[in-house]
Amino acid sequence: MLKYSFYNDYSEGAHPKILEMLMNTNLQQQYGYGLDEYSLDSERLIQNMIGRNVDVHFISGGTHANLTVLASMMKPYEAVISANTGHINVHEAGAIEATGHKIIDIESKDGKLSPELIQLVLDQHDDEHAVMPKVVFISNSTELGTIYNEAELKSISEYCRKKGLYLYLDGARLGSGLMSKDSDLDLTKIADYVDAFYIGGTKNGALLGEAIVLINNEIKQNFRYHLKQRGALLAKGRILGIQFKALFENNLYFDLAKHANNMAEKLSLEIKNLGYNFLTESTTNQIFPIFPNSLIEKLSEMYGFYTWSKIDDVSSSIRLVTSWATQESAVEEFINDLKVIQ
Numbered sequence: 001m002l003k004y005s006f007y008n009d010y011s012e013g014a015h016p017k018i019l020e021m022l023m024n025t026n027l028q029q030q031y032g033y034g035l036d037e038y039s040l041d042s043e044r045l046i047q048n049m050i051g052r053n054v055d056v057h058f059i060s061g062g063t064h065a066n067l068t069v070l071a072s073m074m075k076p077y078e079a080v081i082s083a084n085t086g087h088i089n090v091h092e093a094g095a096i097e098a099t100g101h102k103i104i105d106i107e108s109k110d111g112k113l114s115p116e117l118i119q120l121v122l123d124q125h126d127d128e129h130a131v132m133p134k135v136v137f138i139s140n141s142t143e144l145g146t147i148y149n150e151a152e153l154k155s156i157s158e159y160c161r162k163k164g165l166y167l168y169l170d171g172a173r174l175g176s177g178l179m180s181k182d183s184d185l186d187l188t189k190i191a192d193y194v195d196a197f198y199i200g201g202t203k204n205g206a207l208l209g210e211a212i213v214l215i216n217n218e219i220k221q222n223f224r225y226h227l228k229q230r231g232a233l234l235a236k237g238r239i240l241g242i243q244f245k246a247l248f249e250n251n252l253y254f255d256l257a258k259h260a261n262n263m264a265e266k267l268s269l270e271i272k273n274l275g276y277n278f279l280t281e282s283t284t285n286q287i288f289p290i291f292p293n294s295l296i297e298k299l300s301e302m303y304g305f306y307t308w309s310k311i312d313d314v315s316s317s318i319r320l321v322t323s324w325a326t327q328e329s330a331v332e333e334f335i336n337d338l339k340v341i342q
Contacts, residue, residue: 003337004330005304008203009173009260009285009323015205018246025242032235034058039241045248046199046211050191055214057223058240059232062172063092065198065210070135071099072226073166073196073219078134080168081121083108085143087170102131110280111142112152115159122163136160139170140185141177145282148177150184157193166216169197175204175257176284181265183283191215201243205256205324209240256324260285263322263331270335274342279309279317288317298341303334 005011013019030036034057043056059065066088070080079102082089088096089105096103104125106117118136125133136156141147148156160167169190171177174197178185190197195216201209214220227233234240247253264285268278271289279288288308291299292315296307299318308317322331 002304003302003333006320006322006334007304007306009176009321010203012323012325014207014243015246015252015256015324017252018206018243021242021246022239025238030238032237033233034237034241036238036241038238038245042211042241042244042248045245046187046213049248050187050213052188052191052215054191055220055223057212057214057227058237058244059198059210059212059227060208060234060240061202062087062170062198062200062210063095064230064232065212066092066137066170067095067099068226068230068232069168069196069198069212069214069219070096070137071101071230072223073168074101074134075132076100077128077132079104079125079131080135080137081106081113081118081133081165082137083111083113083117083142085111086137087139087143087172088137090143103137104131104133110146111139111144112146112148113138113156114152115155118156118159118163118165133165135166135168137168137170139172140190141173141180141282141284141286144280145284145286145288146280147180147183147284148185149182150189153185153190153193166195166219167193169194171198172200172210173203173284173286174198174200175253176261176286179254179257179261180283181261195219199244199253201240201247201253203323204253204260205247206243207239209243211244257285260322260324260326263326263328264320266328266331267320267322267334271338274338279311285322287320289320290315290317295338295342299338302337 084105199211308319
């Protein structure tokens with residue numbers, strides 16, 4: 001029996017306030033397919049937070065969000081650009097390709113893209129004998145726990161608009177990214193720079209669910225048809241709307257993300273103090289310490305985590321993920337055990 005799981009940030013169920021709201025509204029009759037009062041309330045909450053006219057649609061999960069939005073953005077011969085570590089490229093079982101669109105991946109050591117990297121792709125796809133790049137896919141935070149700052153996001157945005165590319169942001173861990181101590185972004189700024197993004201709930205306190213936010217009017221048109229065709233328009237859409245109502249009332253969403261980051265920061269500081277290095281510099285809820293393989297083997301007998309990458313013949317990086325529900329006592333116990341067995 002493991003002492004604690006640092007595998008991911010969705011091992012727990014949901015924040016009690018969400019469960020309470022679900023129970024209190026359980027027997028109230030509502031319209032279906034996202035037209036219930038709770039989904040409409042949540043849409044208004046998000047619109048007010050962003051401060052502009054955006055369309056909001058609630059969907060069950062991140063892969064479902066990515067394939068539905070990206071497919072709606074592209075013609076059959078168009079493709080999406082992603083970092084080689086991007087979620088659509090490595091963790092979605094070919095979901096994007098199954099919609100008929102190629103992913104053009106490019107190597108990125110920190111999980112982020114830049115205008116220079118995107119230009120390398122455009123240089124290699126300049127006529128009708130190859131797919132036409134149309135969408136740039138980024139994540140915040142990335143699969144490696146890194147984040148974009150405003151200057152970086154603005155630079156990519158201006159470049160994409162110059163080149164006629166859509167910019168789409170995967171926000172599975174957007175709460176953690178925005179609440180990073182190094183972040184200078186918020187929802188309003190993100191909406192200024194991208195054509196569409198989603199706000200992740202599954203990995204930040206919800207039972208399930210993400211909120212797709214469409215900014216570009218070209219993408220908004222007839223989007224509910226895309227949702228229906230992809231099996232994403234839920235009859236009981238209220239289940240998603242209620243959860244986001246709970247998350248975005250009284251800033252619960254951001255409080256939960258901040259807690260997850262704080263727990264990861266505590267882990268990072270203690271691990272650094274013990275003399276260990278990290279694969280990336282992360283100030284979000286995913287950290288990647290590098291340990292001797294012998295130490296990883298001993299730790300894995302007590303804690304759940306993924307061995308992420310081979311560093312050399314004797315050491316590897318592991319991924320430790322904290323969540324909205326991670327207790328400080330679990331972090332302290334991990335550090336104490338690490339000190340004993342190192």
